[in-house]
Amino acid sequence: MWAWIGAAVALIVLFPFAIFGIAYAATDVPSPEELANNQIAVIYDRTGEGEIARIVPEAGNRKPISLDEVPVQVRNTVLAAEDREFYTNPGFSLTGYARAAIGAVTGNRSAGGGSTITQQYVKNAVVGNERTLTRKAKELVMSAKMARQWSKDQILEAYLNTIYFGRNAYGIAAAAEAYFGKPVAELTTAEGAVLAAAIQRPSDLDPWVNRAEAEQRWNYVLDGMVEMGVLDAGERATTPYPDTIDPAEVPVPTNTDGPEGLIRNRVLAELTEEGITETQVNTQGLRITTTIDPTVQQAALDAVDTYVDIDGGQRAAVVSVEPATGAVRAYYGGDDPNGWDYANNGVQTGSTFKIFALAAALDQDIPLSRTYSSAPVTSGDATIYNVGNASCGTCPISEALKQSLNTPFIRLQQDLEHGAEDTAAMAHRLGVAEELPGLGRTLMEEDGTTFDGITLGQYPTRPLDMAVGLATLADDGMYHRPHFVNRVETADGEVLLDRSADRIEGERRVSEAVATNVIDAMEPIAAYSNQALSGGRQSAAKTGTTQLGDTGLNKDAWMIGATPQLSTAVWMGMVDGDALYNPWGGVMYGAQSPGSIWKYTMDNGLVNEEFKTFTAPKAVGGQAGRPVVPTQTYVPETTEATTEETTSSEAPTPEPAPVEPPPVPELPLPELPLPGFGDGGAEGGDAGGGDAGGGAGAADPIPAE
Template structure:
C-alpha cells in the first residue's frame, strides 16, 4: 500500500515539468472561430494587457490583501491542501465537485493543468505543486501568481489590473485599492464594481476584515478606509474589438455566460469557441450595411442579423461599426409594419380560422390612416399585406384579439414584453430587437418550428474537453406547417411590389415608424426570408431623430433597409439553386386569397416571379393612435395569456395622439369587385 503512492509520486515527479509564468498566461488564451474553424479573433494577453513586475514592486499590503482573499496560510502551508484535495477527490468519486485550492495550486492549475474536474487533474496538480514548492521560494511563487492571474477587464497580472481599474502603476496602489483587486480574483465577472457595485463592496469588506484579522491592517486603518473609485471599463483590446467584431465577441461572451461558462473561464480556460457565423455571410452583411450608410448623414445607424431557419444558427451578425458602443442588433425599437405577419398568424389560428381571402374595407377612418397609395376600398388580407394597409390590419387585430396577436408573436420567437396590447400592436407599437424579429421570421420560414437563436456551436477547453455542444435537435413546433405556409403566402407579394426580388421565392415585410411630425420617420426595417435564410435589417438613430438620406429624403423600410437586405440576400443565396428554395405547395386555410380560383384545394404560389413594373413603396406604414384613449375595440376572446412583464419605455412619438380609435367594421368573405385590383401598390 505504501509503494503505490511512492511509485505514483516518482512517476509524476519525473513526468511533470514546472511551469513558467509565460506558460500560465499562454494556456489562458481563448480563440473564437467562424463556423468553418477559421480564426475570428484570439483573445491574447498582449504586452499592453500583461506587464510582469518583481516582488519588491508590489506593495507589501497589496500582497497581503491577496493572501487575505485567497490563501491566508500561504507562507506556512506546504503549497497544497491535502485535506482539500482528498475532499475534492471523494466528492468527484461521488459525482460532485469541490475542494479549495492554495495559491500554489491555483497557479499550477492556470499554468499547466487546466480546469478539468477529474482525479487525474488533482493528481497532476498535487505533484506539480510539490515540485514548485520545493524548487521556488514563497515570494517567487506569489509573484508568478500575481503576474499571471486574471483580474477581469482583459487584465492579466497585477500591474495590468492596476492600470485597468485605477489608471496607475501597481507600486502606487493603496491597501484599499489592493483589497478591491484581491477581491475580484475569484470571480471578476461577479465582483467588478462596474458589474455589481453591491457585491463588490461586500467582497472588498471581506478582504479588508481578513487583513485586520491577520494583523496586516490595523483596526483604525480599516475604519478610515473607504471603498475606492475605479475607472470606467474599457474593451479588452481596442485594436481587435473597436470595429464591428466587438459586438459579435460581446454577444458570444454573453451567450457563454447564459450557458454557465463564466467570464473568468472564458479568460482563463484557454477555450476554443466555434461560432455559427459564416465568414462570407458576415463579410457580406457588414459590407452591405456599410455601403448603404456611406455618404449618408453621420447619425444613421444600422444592424443586420441572418438566421438559418432549420437550426436557429446565427450566420451573420452586424450590430454597428463601433464595437464598444451600442449593439444595434439587440437594441429595441418599434418594428412598425413588420409586425403585421403576426396578426395573420393569429388570424389563421383563430376559431374559426380567418383566411387570406377575407375582405375588409381598407379606407381611412377617424384615428386611422394609411400610407400614401395604401388605401383600399375592399382588400383581402394578402392584398392588404402587400399594400401595408394599416386600417385593415388594425381591424383584423381587433377581431382576433390583441392578446392573440401578442401570443402569436411570442410563439414565433418574440421575447420582448408585449404588455397590455391593443389593436395597434398590428402596427408595431411595442419594441423588439432585430435579433428577435429575425428569429421570429425564421420560425415562419421554418414551417412553424422554432429553434433557439444561437451564436455558439461548440466550446472546447485547452485540454480537449468539450464543455458545450449545441444540441442537434429538431426544434420546437410552435404552430402547424400549413399555418406557416399561409403566412408566407400573405407576405409573398411585398418584395416584388417594392422591387426587392432576389431571383428566387422570398417572403418579407417592410416596416416604417413615423414620428409625431408629418413626413418624418424614426425607424425603418426590412425583414424577409427564403426557406434557408431569414434576415432582418434595421436603420435608425441613437436618439430616435428623423432618418433621412443625404438628399433629405425620408428613409422607409423599402428603401435603405430593403436595399441592404436585397444586396445581402442576393449574395448569400447566389450559390443555392432556386429550385431548392421553394416554400412548397400552398393549401389555403379558410377563405383563399382572391388571386386563386374559388374553393381551390391547393395551388402553388406564383409569388416567385419578379415584378419589373412594381411601383415604389408607400411612405409611412405605422400610424398608431393614442394609447391613453378609451378603446372601442372588441375585447380579446382568443384565450391567449398576456405577459405580466412590465412594458419597456416608448422610444417613438405616437403620431396619432389625441385621436380616438375606430370601431371595426363587419367583415365579409365575398371576393372584391373585378374593377378594384389591389394587388399592386397604387390602390385607392
C-alpha cells in the same frame, strides 16, 4: 537578574519563530489545479479558422504548457537568472537575500533579487504585489509551505506559465512567440537566456529597448549556467547574442474593437446562460466556435458600409438567422463594442409587425382570402387612415399585406378572439422576447393591456427578435432558439458545449398551415418593393417604417425577409432618434436603404447556396395560399416623400448583388401615421404605423401626404 535577562533575550529570539510557526500551521496552500492561470479565450467563426474576437483577461496572454515541453537548457537559463538554488532551497533563500542586499549597496542591478522562484510565483498567483511587511510575511510562509507540499517541478512549471516576460507575453510559451516567433520547444540556450534575462525588468531589458543592459543581463545568465555546471565554458565563449523580432510586429492581444466586439458580448452572455463561468472563460484558454458565417457576415458589413451614412448620424442593425437551426449567421449592431447595440435593443417596427397579426388570424382559421375594407376605421378614440388615402376598396388580407394598408389590419385584428392580445401572444410564440432589459414585459402597456397599434408596430421589438420570428415561419412553424455559440473547447481538449449537429431539434410553435400561408402572403413583397433577390431566388419579405411624431417624417425604417436558408432583419434610424432621410433628401422608407441592405446581404450571403423554395401553403379555413388578385399599378402622390421613388424595376440577374447601390425602388403608397397609440396618447406621438409609421390623431384626421 541575569536569569530574567536571559529569558527576555530568549523570548526576543524565539518570538519570530513562534509567530512563523503559528502562521505556518494556519496557512492553507492551494493545489496546482486551484491556481489556474489566466488565458486568452479566442472566438472563431463557424469555420473554426477565422478569428472574430479575443476575450483577454488581465495578464491573460498566455498558453500554459507542461514542463516537459520546455527544453532542459531553457529551464536552466531561468534558474541561473532567478534562483540557482531552486531545487535545494526550502522555498526561500538566505543567500538570495544577501545577494540582493549586496547588489543594492553596490548598485549592481544584475546581481539578482532576494525572492526565490517559489516566492515569485506565490506573489504573482496568491498574495499579490502589495508593498507591505504583512504581504511579504504571507509570501514567506506560503512559499515555505508550498515547497513542502508541491514538487519542485510543479512549482517551476507553474512559474514558467505565469511570469511576465515583456511584450505583453505572460508565460514562456507566449514569450517564445513574442521574441522569436517560434514555439518554446524550438528555443536554443542563447534564446532562452534572452527570455530569462528579461524577467528581472521586462520593460527595460528588451534588446529592442535597451540592448546594452539586456546583453549584460544575458551574460550574467550564461555565466551563471557555467557556475552551475550546466553549460560548458567553451560553448559559452562562442555563443553569440541572438536576434529577436521587432516588437512592433508582435500582435497585441486586445479585447476586440468594432462590430465584432458586439458579437463577443453576445457570446459572453450566452456562455453565462449555458453555465460556463467567467473563471472558466478567463483560465481555460477556451476555443469558442460561433455560428457566424464569414460570407454572410461580410455581406452584412459591406451592405452597411455601402448604404448607411454613419458620419451623417445614421445607424443600422442587421441580423441573419438560419431558420433550420436558430444559428445566428450574421450580426451587426453598431461599430462601438462598448456602445449601444442596435441589434439587441427594442425599437418600433412599423408594418413589419403585421405578419404576427396575420399569423394570429390564420391560427384562428381566418384564411388569406378573407376580405376587409380599406376605409377608415375607428380604434378606441382614434380614427385610422391609410397614407395618401390609399385604398384597395375591399380586398383579401393578403393583398392588404402586400400594399401595407393599415385599416384592413386593424379590422382583421379586431376579428381575433382576444383582439390585440392575440397578436402579442403570436409574436411571443414565434420568437419575440417576452421581456427586455430596461423595458420589462414587451408588447403591452404597464397595466397589461395591448393596444390595436401593435399590428402597426407600436411596441419596441429587437431586430434579433424580428429575424427569429420570421425564421420560425420560414421553417414551417418550428422555433429554434437563437444562438451564437456552436462549440466550446478548453485548451486541454475538453468539450464544454457542442451544438454541431447538422439540424438542431426545434419546437413547433404554429401549424405548418399557418406558417406556410404567412410566407405565401409575403412572397410578392420583395419584388413589389423593387428588392427582388438576384436570379429569381424565392423570398418572403415585409417593409415597415415608424413616423417621427406628427412631422410627416420617419424615424425608423425596416426591411425583413427570408429564404428557406436565411432570415434577415434590417433596421435603420438616427443616432439621436431624429428624422431619417433617404440618399436623395426625401423621407426614408423601408424599401429604400433598408431594402438595399437586405437585398445585398441576402444576395451576397447566399451566393454559394442552392436555390430553394418554401413549402407550398396548406389549407386554412378551406383555402390554401393567397387568392389571385388582378395586378394594379400604384402611382405615388406627387409629394416630397414620393416624387423621387418612380424608377423602373430592376431585372433579376443570377449574379450576386452589385457593389453599386441599386436604382431607387418604386414603392407602394406610404401609410398614414398612427399617433394615439403608445407614448403619444390620443394627441399623437411616435407610435407605430405602416410603411410610413405613426398614425392619425384621435379627433382630427391628418390629411393625406
